Amino acid sequence: ADVKKIAVIAGDGIGPEVIAEAEKVLKKTEEIFGYRFETEHGLFGGIAIDETGTPLPQNTLELCKKADAVLLGAVGGPKWDNNPKELRPETGLLGIRKELGLFSNIRPAVIFDCLKDASTLKPEVLEGTDLIVVRELTGGIYFGEKFRREGAHGEEAVDTCVYNVQEIERIARQAFEIARTRSKRLASVDKANVLETSRLWRETVIRISADYPDVELEHILVDNCAMQLLRRPSSFDVIVTENMFGDILSDEAAMLTGSIGMLSSASLGEGAFGLYEPVHGSAPDIAGQGISNPIATVLSVALMFRLTFGYHDAAEAIERAVKEVLDAGHRTGDIAVDKSKAIGTTAMGDLIVNAI
Amino acid sequence: ADVKKIAVIAGDGIGPEVIAEAEKVLKKTEEIFGYRFETEHGLFGGIAIDETGTPLPQNTLELCKKADAVLLGAVGGPKWDNNPKELRPETGLLGIRKELGLFSNIRPAVIFDCLKDASTLKPEVLEGTDLIVVRELTGGIYFGEKFRREGAHGEEAVDTCVYNVQEIERIARQAFEIARTRSKRLASVDKANVLETSRLWRETVIRISADYPDVELEHILVDNCAMQLLRRPSSFDVIVTENMFGDILSDEAAMLTGSIGMLSSASLGEGAFGLYEPVHGSAPDIAGQGISNPIATVLSVALMFRLTFGYHDAAEAIERAVKEVLDAGHRTGDIAVDKSKAIGTTAMGDLIVNAI
Ligand SMILES: CC(C)[C@H](C(=O)O)[C@@H](O)C(=O)O
Numbered sequence: 001a002d003v004k005k006i007a008v009i010a011g012d013g014i015g016p017e018v019i020a021e022a023e024k025v026l027k028k029t030e031e032i033f034g035y036r037f038e039t040e041h042g043l044f045g046g047i048a049i050d051e052t053g054t055p056l057p058q059n060t061l062e063l064c065k066k067a068d069a070v071l072l073g074a075v076g077g078p079k080w081d082n083n084p085k086e087l088r089p090e091t092g093l094l095g096i097r098k099e100l101g102l103f104s105n106i107r108p109a110v111i112f113d114c115l116k117d118a119s120t121l122k123p124e125v126l127e128g129t130d131l132i133v134v135r136e137l138t139g140g141i142y143f144g145e146k147f148r149r150e151g152a153h154g155e156e157a158v159d160t161c162v163y164n165v166q167e168i169e170r171i172a173r174q175a176f177e178i179a180r181t182r183s184k185r186l187a188s189v190d191k192a193n194v195l196e197t198s199r200l201w202r203e204t205v206i207r208i209s210a211d212y213p214d215v216e217l218e219h220i221l222v223d224n225c226a227m228q229l230l231r232r233p234s235s236f237d238v239i240v241t242e243n244m245f246g247d248i249l250s251d252e253a254a255m256l257t258g259s260i261g262m263l264s265s266a267s268l269g270e271g272a273f274g275l276y277e278p279v280h281g282s283a284p285d286i287a288g289q290g291i292s293n294p295i296a297t298v299l300s301v302a303l304m305f306r307l308t309f310g311y312h313d314a315a316e317a318i319e320r321a322v323k324e325v326l327d328a329g330h331r332t333g334d335i336a337v338d339k340s341k342a343i344g345t346t347a348m349g350d351l352i353v354n355a356i
Numbered sequence: 357a358d359v360k361k362i363a364v365i366a367g368d369g370i371g372p373e374v375i376a377e378a379e380k381v382l383k384k385t386e387e388i389f390g391y392r393f394e395t396e397h398g399l400f401g402g403i404a405i406d407e408t409g410t411p412l413p414q415n416t417l418e419l420c421k422k423a424d425a426v427l428l429g430a431v432g433g434p435k436w437d438n439n440p441k442e443l444r445p446e447t448g449l450l451g452i453r454k455e456l457g458l459f460s461n462i463r464p465a466v467i468f469d470c471l472k473d474a475s476t477l478k479p480e481v482l483e484g485t486d487l488i489v490v491r492e493l494t495g496g497i498y499f500g501e502k503f504r505r506e507g508a509h510g511e512e513a514v515d516t517c518v519y520n521v522q523e524i525e526r527i528a529r530q531a532f533e534i535a536r537t538r539s540k541r542l543a544s545v546d547k548a549n550v551l552e553t554s555r556l557w558r559e560t561v562i563r564i565s566a567d568y569p570d571v572e573l574e575h576i577l578v579d580n581c582a583m584q585l586l587r588r589p590s591s592f593d594v595i596v597t598e599n600m601f602g603d604i605l606s607d608e609a610a611m612l613t614g615s616i617g618m619l620s621s622a623s624l625g626e627g628a629f630g631l632y633e634p635v636h637g638s639a640p641d642i643a644g645q646g647i648s649n650p651i652a653t654v655l656s657v658a659l660m661f662r663l664t665f666g667y668h669d670a671a672e673a674i675e676r677a678v679k680e681v682l683d684a685g686h687r688t689g690d691i692a693v694d695k696s697k698a699i700g701t702t703a704m705g706d707l708i709v710n711a712i
């Protein structure tokens with residue numbers, strides 16, 4: 001098989017620990033399925049600030065651009081929280097998304113059988129919840145002009161939210177395509193009763209929907225969506241929305257599954273290239289103790305196999321291995337009911353590797 | 357007692373039905389406590405569009421400006437949803453907030469004992485939840501410049517989010533004052549890791565906090581807050597945030613209580629003047645059937661008594677009456693477990709009036 005290049009970015013906090021387990025999984029799938037991966041590590045986030053003076057060093061960016069996919073651990077931590085903007089991990093995150101053209105963030109929110117009770121929602125409400133939030137990732141208020149100025153009432157701050165038709169079209173098409181492979185229902189979220197960008201969003205989504213007559217489209221206001229996710233999570237299939245709304249709603253959706261330590265995500269551009277990362281953050285409070293849960297990162301590898309490489313057999317093997325290990329009752333501390341029986345990061349990684 | 361002028365705006369959908377019950381409650385408190393109210397009705401929202409060609413007619417605005425408080429039912433409905441901006445009920449809402457200087461929206465999210473099970477959250481998670489979202493209401497992206505333009509990639513839409521120091525100061529002070537009367541914990545919500553307005557927000561809130569050393573201040577990012585509301589709702593006391601975030605989070609908070617048909621809200625400016633309204637909307641699907649729940653509107657009257665008039669005895673009497681009626685097992689359809697035993701809007705209103 002041809003060699004796939006994977007840029008591996010461990011990042012901060014528990015990033016290196018969970019990435020180490022994901023790399024063991026990569027190696028094991030090479031052995032079993034005959035695929036070949038070439039991994040190269042890059043500095044990114046807080047550690048890159050400490051070692052190179054910038055959160056996104058030029059050679060990390062080049063490493064990613066040369067790669068077929070990127071596997072990311074997590075970035076950030078209190079150490080860098082009060083840094084000036086250019087020296088913050090988040091600035092690196094926004095930079096890498098923009099530089100790699102990753103305009104689409106795919107966030108599946110699914111329930112793991114063994115974690116049904118971990119949610120704060122009632123099991124009967126959660127039953128059958130399996131949704132994907134498709135978040136626009138390189139436009140909107142995150143990337144518009146920002147500045148301070150003197151106004152009539154003292155200092156003012158300004159953020160600008162901009163969307164053009166092309167940006168909305170491409171994310172809408174991607175969401176429709178994904179909906180097509182699932183239950184064929186798409187909810188487009190906006191605030192069209194107030195915002196001009198939302199009105200352009202809605203018009204454009206409606207226009208694109210003509211090419212997807214088989215997909216049922218619904219429009220829902222962002223405030224209402226924040227409520228309906230709570231009230232009837234299982235009624236959603238694919239949700240598509242702009243950057244800021246997607247930030248909020250994808251986190252809400254993730255949390256309501258109760259499985260946030262288990263959720264993976266993909267950030268995609270045009271073509272097959274993608275960046276894959278667990279949804280959970282760098283968890284600095286438990287970093288270095290070897291107790292973090294590597295499953296979301298391992299499942300991010302499976303997602304990479306599916307979406308970037310088309311290695312569905314290996315993806316399935318990983319997903320099945322994770323299920324098997326969980327079904328056998330093994331738990332890391334974050335998902336253990338009986339914390340005294342919790343196993344560590346490497347033990348969990350080993351069990352999954354053996355189950356593949 | 358001096359006569360208090362109340363501008364009454366019934367609005368659309370179930371608005372007129374629930375307002376009628378609230379007016380009966382007003383009358384009853386006059387009789388019992390000797391307070392005197394002068395109510396005058398104004399057109400607003402969809403009905404105002406139909407009858408006068410604008411959602412916020414000049415004489416309604418003048419009526420409100422002359423009044424000591426405004427009692428609002430609900431506005432909006434599908435009939436006007438596709439109207440041009442100037443002919444939409446929401447435009448009237450934004451207009452009335454701006455014109456009356458209502459910069460602060462107070463949204464209590466509390467659990468009603470008899471409705472504990474109506475929430476989709478587990479009762480043990482919800483236990484003890486009693487929070488208030490203080491939402492900035494006349495600034496931010498809702499009110500900034502909005503326009504379309506031709507860009508390099510086709511048509512673009514732009515929304516501008518602006519906050520000045522004075523706008524942030526006054527809402528921050530109000531939130532600190534409210535926190536002081538409660539558990540003395542304030543969570544300020546922003547997206548300071550990305551937005552310039554959020555950085556000014558956070559700086560300003562920190563500066564104002566020096567005047568409130570007795571209030572414990574925490575900063576929380578909006579995406580994280582959307583998660584934590586779900587995970588540990590009872591840990592919040594007062595939440596203060598900007599307009600757009602407040603729109604989303606206050607609705608999320610309301611929904612998680614399971615009591616959305618029961619929640620009241622206040623929109624305040626400088627001084628005692630305020631606009632009071634139920635949190636639920638105009639519910640066009642059940643309008644005119646006499647089955648809507650008037651309790652949120654009745655409780656909005658109680659909130660008006662507390663915050664604008666300082667009539668704490670009457671406020672308490674209303675709140676106690678509502679509790680009594682609910683404890684006796686009376687329910688409107690929206691909150692009834694056994695729908696066949698549900699009572700109508702006027703029956704519920706009468707029961708409350710009699711219990712005062
Ligand atoms: C760190 C921050 C800039 C980032 C975002 O809001 O996009 C994070 O919250 C995420 O969702 O990936």
Ligand SMILES: CC(C)[C@H](C(=O)O)[C@@H](O)C(=O)O
Nearest residue numbers: 193194223446447449450603
């Ligand atoms: C109708 C709309 C403009 C309004 C808002 O978002 O402010 C509503 O959602 C609310 O929260 O009162």
